[in-house]
Amino acid sequence: MAESRRYPLKTDPQGMVGRECPNPSCMTYFKVEASQVDCDELICPVCGRTDDCKKYTTVPQIDYINSLIFHKDSCPITHTGYSKTPPCRDYVELPAKCVYSCDSCNKKFGIDCKKPENCPYCNATREHLHEENKCDLNCSE
Template identity: 60%
Template structure:
């Protein structure tokens, strides 16, 4: 049995990694601290959908990881061949407009719109506090 290979996702200047809601009707984009990538489940801060953390991986992150593994779009490596060379597809994590801290669990997350839930413990908006001046539109 072999150990699973883990690939490091990029972070923004605040050390956060993007997540995207897997609910097709929502697709909310938010950020979590890179050290929180090991949590088992996340809750979408907009629609409240709860899924395994890996279901929140963005398409850009998947393309980036695949380009590391398969060197896609450059050569014809199949899924049984791997490379450790520089990725072909890259992406940049930009900071969220606002960083919120949850009173209930103490975790931080970033988002560009007013959240309804904490992505870690499902606490509602009343328990979420913006760290700095936050210019986001209310719902």
């Protein structure tokens, strides 16, 4: 049996990793604590969809991981006209505009647009969620 290799995802300055709801009618982008990336299940804080954590991986994260696999962990920084090998795909995790804490599970998560309805870890409802920072969720939806 082949050994499974884990490629760590990048974190933002708050130590969080981006996730995207796999529900095609939702697709909400939110952040979870880096320690929670390898969980069994995750819950979309907006639509409430519960699914395997891996299904919440974003397209830029998948491109980054595939690039690392393709380059066998040794990525060229730039692409030259003489090389047939493409450079690594990279991505940056920007900090979330709003960070919430859940008083049911004591974990934090971030979101940029839309008020959360529940906790992505324990599914606690809105009344258990508290803004960690003053945030303005003005979105064009």
